[in-house]
Amino acid sequence: MAPLLVARREIVTPGDLLAEGDLRPGDNVLREGDRIYALRVGLVDLDGNRVSVVPLKGCYFPKPGDLVIGRIVEAGLTGWEVDILAPYPALLPMSETYAKGHASKTDLSAIFSTGDLVMAKVMAFDRTRDPLLTAKGPGLGKVFGNRVVRISPMKIPRLIGRKGSMITMLKRETGCRITVGQNGVILVSGSDERAERVVVEAIYKIEREAHTQGLTDEIKEMLRKELGR
Amino acid sequence: MPQLSPEDLFRNGIRVDGRRWNELRPIRMEVGVLDKADGSAYVEHGKNKILVAVYGPREAHPKHIALPDRATIKCRYHMAPFSVEERKSPAPSRREIEISKVIREALEPAILSEYYPRTSIDIFIEVLQSDGGSRCAGINGASLALADAGIPMRDLVAACAVGKIAGHLALDLSDVEDKLGEADMPVAYMPTYNSVTLLQMDGVFTHDEFAAGLELAVENCKKIYQMQKEALRRQYLEIGSEGIEANR
Numbered sequence: 001m002a003p004l005l006v007a008r009r010e011i012v013t014p015g016d017l018l019a020e021g022d023l024r025p026g027d028n029v030l031r032e033g034d035r036i037y038a039l040r041v042g043l044v045d046l047d048g049n050r051v052s053v054v055p056l057k058g059c060y061f062p063k064p065g066d067l068v069i070g071r072i073v074e075a076g077l078t079g080w081e082v083d084i085l086a087p088y089p090a091l092l093p094m095s096e097t098y099a100k101g102h103a104s105k106t107d108l109s110a111i112f113s114t115g116d117l118v119m120a121k122v123m124a125f126d127r128t129r130d131p132l133l134t135a136k137g138p139g140l141g142k143v144f145g146n147r148v149v150r151i152s153p154m155k156i157p158r159l160i161g162r163k164g165s166m167i168t169m170l171k172r173e174t175g176c177r178i179t180v181g182q183n184g185v186i187l188v189s190g191s192d193e194r195a196e197r198v199v200v201e202a203i204y205k206i207e208r209e210a211h212t213q214g215l216t217d218e219i220k221e222m223l224r225k226e227l228g229r
Numbered sequence: 230m231p232q233l234s235p236e237d238l239f240r241n242g243i244r245v246d247g248r249r250w251n252e253l254r255p256i257r258m259e260v261g262v263l264d265k266a267d268g269s270a271y272v273e274h275g276k277n278k279i280l281v282a283v284y285g286p287r288e289a290h291p292k293h294i295a296l297p298d299r300a301t302i303k304c305r306y307h308m309a310p311f312s313v314e315e316r317k318s319p320a321p322s323r324r325e326i327e328i329s330k331v332i333r334e335a336l337e338p339a340i341l342s343e344y345y346p347r348t349s350i351d352i353f354i355e356v357l358q359s360d361g362g363s364r365c366a367g368i369n370g371a372s373l374a375l376a377d378a379g380i381p382m383r384d385l386v387a388a389c390a391v392g393k394i395a396g397h398l399a400l401d402l403s404d405v406e407d408k409l410g411e412a413d414m415p416v417a418y419m420p421t422y423n424s425v426t427l428l429q430m431d432g433v434f435t436h437d438e439f440a441a442g443l444e445l446a447v448e449n450c451k452k453i454y455q456m457q458k459e460a461l462r463r464q465y466l467e468i469g470s471e472g473i474e475a476n477r
Contacts, residue, residue: 013457014339014381015422016458037421041376089288128297154379
């Protein structure tokens with residue numbers, strides 16, 4: 001198999017030649033002939049024979065199935081417009097909530113009004129139309145009584161960690177409930193305020209240092225020190 | 230200031246600012262200097278000082294500018310009123326509108342705008358201090374800011390100019406050299422694809438001078454390209470080492 005021309009986890013910039021030969025192109029790379037180039041600033045990743053760049057910056061791009069936390073912009077006739085921090089406004093139709101009755105006979109702003117936070121899933125999105133949300137499902141719907149943290153959506157995979165290692169560690173060490181929206185909005189709630197504050201700090205630290213190695217252990221140490229355990 | 234003649238600008242192979250014919254001015258690049266922008270960069274090319282901010286991809290406004298198959302790219306090159314010796318009116322001039330257009334067209338081939346249909350990518354280039362060659366410096370800063378915003382790009386675009394002073398070919402003209410010289414030719418270039426994305430010229434070059442000039446410009450665009458890559462990497466390497474230090 002053709003080797004990678006750069007080291008794994010190395011920082012690359014747009015236009016960098018990553019591989020030549022039979023490796024397959026993954027995310028954020030471009031294949032031209034048998035060469036694979038980086039499209040974004042990020043870290044090189046090789047999964048089997050698939051070369052990808054894990055981006056360090058960028059906006060949220062909706063994907064069906066994603067859990068997102070958005071803000072109601074406006075109540076319309078049959079549903080709501082929701083800001084999910086993507087380049088496209090999302091639509092949440094009334095039929096995709098547990099609200100009863102007929103949309104034409106209901107005052108939608110009585111259910112969700114401008115400024116409310118909602119947790120929803122992206123039901124459909126194919127770039128030709130705006131993303132469609134659903135709030136039907138366990139835990140979905142209006143959000144209240146949480147700390148809300150916003151980080152770059154590109155750092156969400158790091159916050160979750162490999163097979164959820166980082167997020168499970170955060171939950172275990174602090175006893176807080178943490179809900180991660182793929183669009184970069186995170187909800188934190190816990191029994192004591194101190195733990196909540198420490199989690200928020202840890203999340204910001206993960207965002208800042210997402211590209212460094214051994215971060216899970218570093219965060220664990222920081223949590224233990226802060227919480228005095 | 231004493232009146233200079235074109236000959237004064239090029240004596241014994243040395244130019245007014247002490248450079249040789251094939252030398253660039255000192256270049257400084259910084260990425261991620263603005264918090265509120267999605268991507269940003271600050272560049273200095275000699276006395277040029279330029280701030281670039283990139284927003285997007287974001288919802289296109291007004292809605293009718295949105296394209297169904299790709300992102301709209303908007304670009305504004307603007308000179309601050311205090312960027313030149315005589316106060317410049319802050320309203321966009323004919324020249325600025327044209328430069329905005331050519332910079333946009335120099336960057337468009339690099340941006341994979343079809344990844345984000347119906348959105349808009351906005352580039353704001355603010356010249357804080359100007360000393361000739363600001364469109365090239367603006368392009369260099371804009372491609373850094375675009376990369377910093379995480380917008381997918383085929384390659385970074387690097388740009389520099391070549392000109393002619395008193396019959397000599399000279400790289401990266403300053404303002405006074407541009408005004409007294411015989412020709413100026415800005416070139417923007419994507420090294421990975423070996424393609425020129427901007428080529429303008431005013432003044433007169435012979436065919437041979439043009440060929441030699443283009444080669445010189447391309448060669449130096451490659452140098453600038455390396456500096457751009459270095460600038461993009463640097464911001465992350467710095468954060469990385471900070472983290473390690475904090476841990477100790």
